[in-house]
Amino acid sequence: MAVAALPPKRVPQKQTAWKSYSDWANEHRKWLFAAPAMIFVAVLIAFPLGWTLYLSLTDASGSVRAKSEFIGLENYADVLTDTERFWPAVLRTFVFTAVALTVQLVLGMAIALLLWRPFKGEKWVRVAILLPLVATPVAVGMMWRLIFDPNIGFANQLLGFVGIGPQPWLSGQYSALPTVIFIDIWQWTPMVVIILLAGLTSLSDEPDEAARIDGASAWQRFRFVTVPLLMPTIIVAILLRSIDALKTFDLLYATKGRGGGSFHEVETLNVYAYGLSFDYNDYGVSSTVLIIFFLIIVAVMFLLTRRRKDVQK
């Protein structure tokens, strides 16, 4: 490279400048290419995260510009002992994620197995399954609000046909959370199906065939051959879905509005933190909740990626 820095005399000045610039660019292309995207994300994350951390140690509220006092870990003590809003929100976040994810995995696996081997009209079935997944979550929320409306909704009409009385669905204090979980399952099971189907298609037929010759039943082959081979893909599906499920906001806010309904029946950590920030302008407390929420998500991701590495070994 030192040779390139000493150009032959006959080359005009302009060209050497371009050449040395291009040499420099080629030599540093690794960071030249990666830096813009990394800087963009780092600036938009690092600074806000730092500020959120700072706000969580103050009593900032009302307006961000208003004077605030540094109060140390007081917010954390308050939030972690708050059994009225915070801990129920933590519980709901985990119930929502765990139940939705479990059902999505079981249903998703069943549907993926159903679609696995080729059949007539395969293409149309796959498009149909894709539609809930790409639909705008807010619109999906509104759609289900009408279907689950206690007075005019189709869900209660359907129950009426089979002789069951009307249910409150989204408007019930105890039925709202199961109902939004149901909607999440409707919208995101296709995601699990698509990922698992891609995994199934990439599997080789031989282990399954060998087990068949050895006399293994269909269930045994599924349980002891297909599932272990599919494990890395299953974990990717869990990883991707749990990130989104923990952070679910659109659906909850669109169906129940502020504070997750009048009894906070679907208030998860994300909805709670949003409400504290933008409905009550209680920035200090909201930042504390967000920092804790962020730590929870990072912990879950860490555990899952570790599990993924174990499986891959």
Place this chain on the structure above:
Amino acid sequence: MSLAEPRLIRAGSDSAALSGATTRRRKPFRTRAYKVFRAVALIVVVAAFIAPLVWMFLASLKTNVDIYDASKTLVFTPTTANYETVLGRNNYLSFVFNSFWVAFASTVLSLIIGIPAAYSMSRFAMRRSALVVLMARIIPGVSLLVPWYYVFSNLSMVGGYSVLILSHMFVALPLIVYILMSYYDSMPLELEEAARVDGLTHIGAFLKVTLPLSVGGIATASILAFIFSWNNFMFALVLSGADTKTLPVAIFNFVAYASIDWGGLMAASVVVTIPIMVIALFTQKYIVSGLTAGATKG
């Protein structure tokens, strides 16, 4: 000859054993029963995923009186009145434009910084740097919104397009980098090396050889980035102004008042989902390959 022969025999007996086993186990009755079961199950699955969307569409063609009437669930006189009111008032068409413009601009800008980043991160195995970009996908958006709101309102950018585009790039960029990284991971190096031998610089080889070859991956990434930006609700809920509202926010504002105009609401919901569904119909393969990028390799 003598070497090939034993192999031939082994291969022959293997396949004989295989076909014997399959014919023995798959009795014709079971196969037919399974076929029927599978067809029924498939119909149930498709119906479960499609019926609610059909319901939304039907309701958008009903008057509010018909929506309230259980006897007119399926049989009714369709009307386009809901669409006329929705599109006619509230500058709804300008919200369509906002959504489109924000999704389009944020996708293009994310591609410009995302493609080289994905390429470099794949070729130089920069897994930790990639994690920085993927953080954007993991972090809860609310924790960024308060500081963003403060800074951008001081720069008097809140309510403008630029801040919406920036925030939606935050959605689009990690998707693009993630999808294209796995695309470049599986792209062979040989062609680039050939281009290098032909005298192109590294960057030249990237621009003239790799980039044209990755059109498929870029299309996949763009389609998904566009869809996710189009569907995004939270950032626009806080950062958009009265004139720059995107469709999800506009729909949400529909129900802010006491009584819900169900027909109008459903028409508005159809208007926001139809473009995405049409895209999905025509680009199904790309969407699937984007959603499963990196999911199946070991």
